[in-house]
Amino acid sequence: MRVLGIDPGLTRCGVGVVDGSIGRPLTMVDVGVIRTSSSLPIAQRLVTIERGLDAWIEEHRPDAVAVERVFARSDVSTIMGTAQASGIALVVAARRGLPIALHTPSEVKAAVSGNGRADKAQVGAMVVRILRLTELPRPADAADALALAITHVWRGGAQSRLDAAVAANRRPVRTR
């Protein structure tokens, strides 16, 4: 499966595409950031993010999209922009009927490094190792997007197989 990970942000929106399935090596397809200038009106910045994400989906045709679940933190001015950008990411994916999963930062840390409280450096090192990269993609938003995509392949894949198993077990019962 091919997953587009999105680390939403108004100034830097991280995007990373990963191919793979559980139990096989994962491959990085592409990684980058969509940047918007803080000198532009917020509506223009959001439209730039929308167009950028649309272009990434158009180019890479992911099977699913994984978006970081946004929480309110201390910096209120940042969190509003992040929430707005995450809303755009969700709409862009949902309009195309793509399955969407939201993963919290600690879910991503736990999936990638085995420790929900891992620091940036630990997560980054694991992203490099898992995708067999020669160096960590920068800025951090780009690496975080890859970590989200990895998380989704591993968690989402497991969930899909679980759903399929449950559905398969249910099927014979529906005899009418």
Add this chain to the structure above:
Amino acid sequence: MRVLGIDPGLTRCGVGVVDGSIGRPLTMVDVGVIRTSSSLPIAQRLVTIERGLDAWIEEHRPDAVAVERVFARSDVSTIMGTAQASGIALVVAARRGLPIALHTPSEVKAAVSGNGRADKAQVGAMVVRILRLTELPRPADAADALALAITHVWRGGAQSRLDAAVAANRRPVRTR
């Protein structure tokens, strides 16, 4: 000028269209709410809001859009949805090249009632009076959207005339 006021929200997104100009009576063109069920995934709810707002713009062809500026308040779970819905409102308007203004709740209260700390009932009573309605539109989100549109006609109109005057004064200087 015709203004679409949007009071963003995930469960109820208020929309109100007002026609008018400064110094003349204002007219309500339409008012309502776009509702989305909390049982749906958030991405689906945001797409419903996007489609709803697009339909309102398509039907009423406003000259400008006024959106409530969202601030972080105590209820963190609500504010994230509100921020995401406001992001969608901004993108829907900006995609069509419509001028967008953000007004804070206290700007709206001050513009409509003369008091930035007016309560809901006072603002509602003034909306009814200004638009010469027989009763206050409900729910409150619908009335708030009308108050936003009124605010924009009065404040935005003044700002537009100022901008036009500044532009007119600048023009003769550009002789090259």
